[in-house]
Amino acid sequence: MSELQNKTMQEKDLKKVSTHQKVGKILVKVLLYTFLMVMALIVIFPFYFMLISSVKTLPEYNRAVPTLWPEFIRLRNYVDAFNTGNLGQLFINTMIVGIVSTILSLVITVLSAFAFARLEFKGKNALFAALLGTMMIPGELFTITNYVTVTRFGWLESYTVLIVPFLVSVFYIYLLRQNFMQIPNELYLAAKVDGMSDIKYLWKVMIPLALPTLISITILKMMGAWNSYVWPRLVANEGEYQLITNGLRNAFTDAEGNTDIPVQMAAVAIVSAPLFLVFIFLRKYIMKGVSRSGIKG
Amino acid sequence: MVESKHKWKAWLYLAPAIILLIIFTVWPIINTVRMAFLEGYDSMDAAGGMQYSVSIENFTKVLQYKGFLTCLKNTMLLCVLTVPLSTILALLIAVCLNAIKPLQRLLQTIFFLPYVTNSIAIGMVFAAMFNMVMPTPNDPTSVGIINNVIEFFGGEPINWINAGSSYWANITVMVIYIVWNALPFKILVLLGGLQSINKQYYDAAKVDGTSRRRVFTRITVPLLSPMLTYVVITGFIGGFKEYSSIVGIFGEDMGPAGNSGSLNTMVGFIYEALQNSKVGRASAAALILFGIIFVVTMLNMYVSKKKTHY
Numbered sequence: 195m196s197e198l199q200n201k202t203m204q205e206k207d208l209k210k211v212s213t214h215q216k217v218g219k220i221l222v223k224v225l226l227y228t229f230l231m232v233m234a235l236i237v238i239f240p241f242y243f244m245l246i247s248s249v250k251t252l253p254e255y256n257r258a259v260p261t262l263w264p265e266f267i268r269l270r271n272y273v274d275a276f277n278t279g280n281l282g283q284l285f286i287n288t289m290i291v292g293i294v295s296t297i298l299s300l301v302i303t304v305l306s307a308f309a310f311a312r313l314e315f316k317g318k319n320a321l322f323a324a325l326l327g328t329m330m331i332p333g334e335l336f337t338i339t340n341y342v343t344v345t346r347f348g349w350l351e352s353y354t355v356l357i358v359p360f361l362v363s364v365f366y367i368y369l370l371r372q373n374f375m376q377i378p379n380e381l382y383l384a385a386k387v388d389g390m391s392d393i394k395y396l397w398k399v400m401i402p403l404a405l406p407t408l409i410s411i412t413i414l415k416m417m418g419a420w421n422s423y424v425w426p427r428l429v430a431n432e433g434e435y436q437l438i439t440n441g442l443r444n445a446f447t448d449a450e451g452n453t454d455i456p457v458q459m460a461a462v463a464i465v466s467a468p469l470f471l472v473f474i475f476l477r478k479y480i481m482k483g484v485s486r487s488g489i490k491g
Numbered sequence: 492m493v494e495s496k497h498k499w500k501a502w503l504y505l506a507p508a509i510i511l512l513i514i515f516t517v518w519p520i521i522n523t524v525r526m527a528f529l530e531g532y533d534s535m536d537a538a539g540g541m542q543y544s545v546s547i548e549n550f551t552k553v554l555q556y557k558g559f560l561t562c563l564k565n566t567m568l569l570c571v572l573t574v575p576l577s578t579i580l581a582l583l584i585a586v587c588l589n590a591i592k593p594l595q596r597l598l599q600t601i602f603f604l605p606y607v608t609n610s611i612a613i614g615m616v617f618a619a620m621f622n623m624v625m626p627t628p629n630d631p632t633s634v635g636i637i638n639n640v641i642e643f644f645g646g647e648p649i650n651w652i653n654a655g656s657s658y659w660a661n662i663t664v665m666v667i668y669i670v671w672n673a674l675p676f677k678i679l680v681l682l683g684g685l686q687s688i689n690k691q692y693y694d695a696a697k698v699d700g701t702s703r704r705r706v707f708t709r710i711t712v713p714l715l716s717p718m719l720t721y722v723v724i725t726g727f728i729g730g731f732k733e734y735s736s737i738v739g740i741f742g743e744d745m746g747p748a749g750n751s752g753s754l755n756t757m758v759g760f761i762y763e764a765l766q767n768s769k770v771g772r773a774s775a776a777a778l779i780l781f782g783i784i785f786v787v788t789m790l791n792m793y794v795s796k797k798k799t800h801y
Contacts, residue, residue, distance in 0.1 A: 227591065234602065241604065243636060260636055302507045302508050334732065334762075335780075338765055343515070424758075442611060
């Protein structure tokens with residue numbers, strides 16, 4: 195065997211290996227994408243099912259072989275859903291509770307986070323540690339006494355009872371304090387030298403710099419109001435202060451336990467829509483806030 | 492002078508938070524413990540001036556109560572089934588997402604979608620999917636979309652959630668829904684962790700010709716272990732407080748028609764007792780729940796400390 199032949203053989207071998215590797219790589223990629231696509235389909239199927247069911251007529255929905263695309267699009271379901279569920283009033287209630295509690299909560303959080311991040315006072319670290327300690331306790335433990343307390347205050351069936359007990363979130367104070375701490379202290383001292391008041395400094399320097407965190411808090415708080423179920427059910431379940439989630443569950447089941455599912459699905463779509471819109475526009479802030487909180491709502 | 496001025500100012504800024512926390516956080520901790528140890532405490536009677544003697548009767552009564560044991564069993568079962576399942580699935584998806592470039596963002600967004608939903612509302616969608624549509628005169632065979640899929644693959648339709656459905660069918664539906672709901676948060680955290688792993692480790696492994704599986708078990712998982720611990724702990728805490736997902740699927744009866752309460756959970760038990768003004772019993776159950784969560788969290792931290800590599 196000549197030297198030349200030997201060399202070409204070696205090259206061929208190398209080529210073989212590299213094509214092997216290439217095929218393997220492509221195969222892995224195909225597997226990866228197939229797995230992800232299948233999982234993604236499973237994840238979005240309920241949304242698809244909700245949307246197509248919400249525009250079907252009841253007979254079409256009840257067919258033995260379901261249609262994957264409605265034969266007749268019945269938008270009237272949405273009108274029915276809005277009227278039978280009294281969704282308008284529920285929307286207004288939820289918006290009032292969400293907006294008022296978010297604003298008040300932001301003010302309280304900013305002031306406390308500022309005190310913990312910038313001011314010196316006796317017992318600061320002990321107090322902060324104690325606050326963090328309360329985060330370990332499950333909310334249900336508070337709910338019991340709070341229910342007794344608000345009953346005594348005579349707050350049942352009001353906006354107050356839906357807003358006030360949850361205004362302070364230790365987690366938000368913690369989050370914002372961490373953010374405030376990153377702002378150099380020199381800025382504060384310089385502002386003091388210039389004779390700027392604390393509030394003005396907060397408003398002009400701290401808040402603009404911590405805006406992303408504040409937006410995350412706002413969104414999480416609003417989502418919380420939108421999704422809250424347990425507390426409103428306890429304290430404002432019947433009357434005019436009912437929130438959207440509580441009104442939704444039973445509104446579409448008649449006395450005999452039968453449910454008009456297309457209309458129900460239309461109501462679910464109406465209730466889900468605002469959350470999706472917020473998500474589309476503020477994806478970045480939501481995902482950032484969520485990855486740090488670990489709490490839903 | 493400036494310093495002393497700051498001191499009262501700090502307390503002024505903290506005042507709203509502290510006042511609210513004393514009323515709605517600190518007092519509840521003290522009061523819940525107090526009520527849990529007052530024999531048969533009932534908020535209605537207490538308002539009428541009734542006195543109670545101190546005992547641990549609430550705890551022993553709760554633990555002997557059959558309804559509570561059902562709730563405990565359901566909660567534990569859902570935790571043990573859903574936490575490992577959702578963690579493994581989320582890890583797989585996150586690793587795959589991390590390995591691709593095109594479509595990564597789109598898929599990431601899709602996987603996050605279940606998070607931005609109302610768990611009651613989407614629970615109703617799942618209920619509709621698993622629902623056996625009542626046989627009507629002109630259409631006696633309607634069985635629901637999931638059963639349609641099962642039939643398509645040659646299986647027998649199953650009664651998932653309707654009257655007369657079996658406990659395990661109910662639990663299966665709950666596990667599927669809870670896992671679906673738990674995936675987004677876990678994927679988000681794990682993918683964030685994966686993206687922060689230094690690429691040099693992988694380059695070094697490549698130079699050494701390390702196999703994919705070995706890279707996964709020896710580099711990815713160890714370096715990801717802090718995030719895995721975080722996800723497992725929050726998963727258990729959330730799992731022990733499972734409640735609204737069951738309301739979403741089964742309604743406030745917490746079980747299929749004719750078998751209400753069969754899927755009730757610890758939190759459901761607490762609220763039921765509270766609504767019947769059996770506050771002593773509710774407090775005792777809440778403290779037991781807190782104890783369980785505390786022990787499980789400590790256990791998780793202990794195990795992960797031994798296995799975590801930083």
